[in-house]
Amino acid sequence: MKTSSKEKALWLLEQLVPGTGVNNLGLGLQVSGRLRPDALRAALAIVAGRFEVLRTVYRTAGADLVKEVVPAGEFAVEIEPLDLSGGSLEGDLTAFADRPFRFDGRPLVRVGFATHPDGDVLCVAVHHLVFDMVSVGLFLQAFIPVYDAVAAGRPVPAQATVPAPALAEPEPRPADLAYWREVLEGFQPGGLDLWCGTPRGRQPKLAGESASRALSAGAQQAVVQLQRAVRAPLGAVMLAAYAALLASHGAGPDLVVGSPVNVRGANTAAIGYHVNVVPIRIRVDLAEGFRALARQARDAFLGAMAHADTPVDELTGELAGIGTSWQTQLFRHLFNFLPQAPAVELSVDGMAARVLTVENPHSKFDLELVGSPSRAEVVFRYSETLARADVEAMLDRFDALLVAAAQDPDRPLGETAGWSDADRRITGRAHGTAAPTAHPTVLAAFRSWVARTPAAPAVIDGERTVSYRQLDATAAAVRALLADAGVRAGDTVAVAAPRGEAIAAVLGVWRAGAVCLPLDPGHDPSWLTRQLTHARVKAVLTGTGVQLPADDDLPPALPLADAPAPGPAAPEEAGEPTAPACLIHTCGEAGQPVATVLSHAGIADTVGHFAAELGVGPGSGVPALAAPATFDALFDVFLALSAGGHCVVVPDAARTDAAALRSAAGRHDVTVAVVPPGTPARILADLADQLPGLTVLADGDELSAGTAGRLLAAGCRLHCGYGTPQTTGWALSGRLDDPDEPPRGRPVANTRAYVAAPDGRELPIGLRGELRLAGTGLALSDPDDPAFPTDPRYGRHHRTGELARRRPDGTVEWLGRMDRQVATGDGPVDLGHVEAVLLGHPGVTAAAALAVPQPGGGDTVVAFAETPMPTPTSTDADAAADGPAAPGVPGQVVRLAELPRTPDGRPDRDALLAIARKALDQGTDQQDQAADDALVRDLVEIWGQLLTVEATAQTDFFASGGHSLLAAVLAQKIEELTGTSLELGEVFKHPTPTALAARLRA
Secondary structure (H helix, E strand, C coil): CECCHHHHHHHHHHHHCCCCCCCEEEEEEEECCCCCHHHHHHHHHHHHHHEHHHHEEEEEECCEEEEEECCHHHCCCCEEECCCCCCCHHHHHHHHHCCCCCCECCCCEEEEEECCCCCCEEEEEEEHHHCCHHHHHHHHHHHHHHHHHHHHCCCCCHHHHCCECCCCCCCCCHHHHHHHHHHHCCCCHHHHCCCCCCCCCCCCCCEEEEEEEECCHHHHHHHHHHHHHHCCCHHHHHHHHHHHHHHHCCCCCEEEEEEEEECCCCCCCCCCCCEEEEEEEEECCCCCCHHHHHHHHHHHHHHHHHCCCCCHHHHCCCCCCCCCCCCCCCCCEEEEECCCCCCCCEEECCEEEEEECCCCCECCCCEEEEEECCEEEEEEEEECCCCHHHHHHHHHHHHHHHHHHHHCCCCCHHHCCCCCHHHHHHHHHHCCCCCCCCCCCHHHHHHHHHHHCCCCEEEEECCEEEEHHHHHHHHHHHHHHHHHCCCCCCCEEEEECCHHHHHHHHHHHHHCCCEEEECCCCCCHHHHHHHHHHCCCCEEEECCCCCCCCCCCCCCEEEHHHCCCCCCCCCCCCCCCCCEEEEEEEECHHHCEEEEEEEHHHHHHHHHHHHHHHCCCCCCEEEECCCCCCHHHHHHHHHHHCCCCEEEECCHHHHCCHHHHHHHHHHCCECEEEECCCCCCHHHHCCHHHCCCCEEEEEHHHCCHHHHHHHHHCCCEEEEEECCCCECCCCEEEEECCCCCCCEEEECCCEEEEEECCCCCECCCCCCEEEEEEECCECECCCCCCCCCEECCCEEEEEEEEEEEECCCCCEEEEEEHHHEEEECCEEEEHHHHHHHHHCCCCCCEEEEEEEECCCCCEEEEEEEECCCCCCCCCHHHHCCCCCCHHHCCCEEEEECCCCECCCCCECHHHHHHHHHHHHHHHHHHHHHHHHCHHHHHHHHHHHHHHCCCCCCCCCCCCCCCCHHHHHHHHHHHHHHHCCCCCHHHHHHCCCHHHHHHHHHC
């Protein structure tokens, strides 16, 4: 007999997760006394003999599924001993029901029986192909009277022996198909992902659990009020609330929710698989109120019910852009609002009986709401793509959403949907970052230590030690030099000097009330010229050995050696806390400088925050590890000088050479180390016995789990930080105690951080969105700068472009750049994480990762490792071994002696992209030579036949139009070719001819 598309869909899903009972349903029954096994066998035989569907068996026939009905006299269901563990009875029944059935002509019904101190237990496991949840009640209605009669020795009721042929569902009607085409026209399934949990990859994730919550008294009352207020039935109210919840969590706004519908029609007593899941399309506008949404949900639901006889599996072939996969692409979320069921007290052979819950430990959908008018409770079933904490939080938000909607049905949903009281409480506490500052500026903090500890070391530069008094005197001389040159408050002064000399120069600039532009004197002269011209620099302070480009249009150079000897104290011109303090350049389009201006107050707040967090104080040594011409270089210095510590000037080689760093750190009592972005934190792990007690602040985006583990194991106190070029170095930070934990932290003093949806709404706990920052730590900007919009609640803020989420403890977890999250067929890849893993490997001094678009669709990740010294050859998987999971392993790792860089020193992405494309082209040519292999050549031919494309040895089956049904055909053809039977999941894991050939040989 031919099987329907609905039946084949269940079968194909099972092939992807063999060895599980993903499609099994269970029925448990416990009586207050003892059941008779002989009567059970007889009753089961009679019921199975009556219902043809229970005697329907299935067989695989190549890439197809066929079925037949076993005659009543030849069909038998054996009763197995039911293994009871002594623990949860429901858990034992679930384990029994979850055992998979085979498609080899055996019954799809299994019965278990056990004695129990509280009464005997019966468990019936049935495959979904011949059963559904409605069938549970129908089966009990048929079985119990038969058992009662057999046990009592009475004749079986006549109705119990009337044959019940399997119900044949009608073919889809043209009018129904036309309706669904119109309703679903233009729907794009790509908007169904939630902003919590784990994004899906190619492989199905079907492990499932459930969480339930009794509606609060306020929510129960709200449901009653809403039915009257919006003139919609209870089901429509609950559906609208569910749609609003999903939309507030990222799904939609064009949202399709599946809803199971009983399609038995007049055949209400038909046991079998007679449920269709209809796609209900709702466009959720969070700017509108609940009233409008509920009415839309009501109309959409009623329309779906009127055309429910069309199985969703028939629709995928009817709708443009909706393909076939292991799950329908039309919806990922289910609304299962069960009809009102009358309360019935069960009795079996005169004994009281109760139905036991038999959970299916799988979920075919990301989230399913299960509710009933008879119970003031909501159950969320969910797949392992979601965490339990996320689901429980959603239950709280669902309750709060109902209450808020009843209070004002026309209030915009965006103001209330998706938030619970706990979310508001935790977020409110997290925003309490206001803190008094001991000193309004770094200069003021430094001068306070000059007064308190004038003889203490401030800067250690090789064999030279400069005290606080000496450094202050040199800064005063620099201020005098600037005054003589006509520099006034507000002017911009560049500093091009070796590290040790630059410290006094910057302090002198600030004492003159000027703005400091740090330069790297070793950089490309043309880049230096562009910076000086762009910033309209008034003068350039130059240090020992520094020569500026010869150009009459450049500002005058003021050698620091010409600074006059200290004279009578002159009046200070130090700027106000809100005034500009320094200007930092990055390289923009066409190599033009892009300026970031930071304020005195922002720098003071950031430096003061970290001095307290990292324990910097008198006697603390902080190495200057950051590259010149960056704010990180200023941060290293003033972290120490604002807290009474000393800055250790280390050679440039110390940023990549552990031996050079070890020498400097060992001689100068380094206690706190700040690893700037772009510097491998791995070098600290090579300091060996100098690590215990060392406090380390590292960029969380660039710190691999392997490096973090080595630092923690060595006794470091490890902190992770996050910042952007538009902030004063660091904006968030937190202690890291577990290397496997993602980086997270709290905002620095007087900075607030929040996570926002694309429309700017703040998101609650656990939802991924864009990290936005507000407060003193932001760069100064023009009022109309689009990077610094204004928010009604937070005022001027910065859109960082970083993906983040707030955790239940109030900290913010940053997840990588939003524009660096790459979706591949095997799952999402964070390019920043790939770079962090490469930086954790010895010999790698810099790393970059790119997503390269491929002609057949999708991206390939190519990573670059800067390895100036020869390193042993390793595989791509080895290069990512201590970090990314399989989807995070780059397609290729290219080694370069030096990464191409932009004028400001960052990796040149355009140049790297050209190298990546060339590497992939060469790699593809080499890999496609594998087509000379006879097996690969045969597989390429099969690929081409099934996909109707010009396939190569590297053609991805699914990226080129393949789907689950075709994959089953592919597996069958491979078995015919090689004699090897492949599970369907193997095709998903090895989707190219080359990969699958290797798997077949293995």
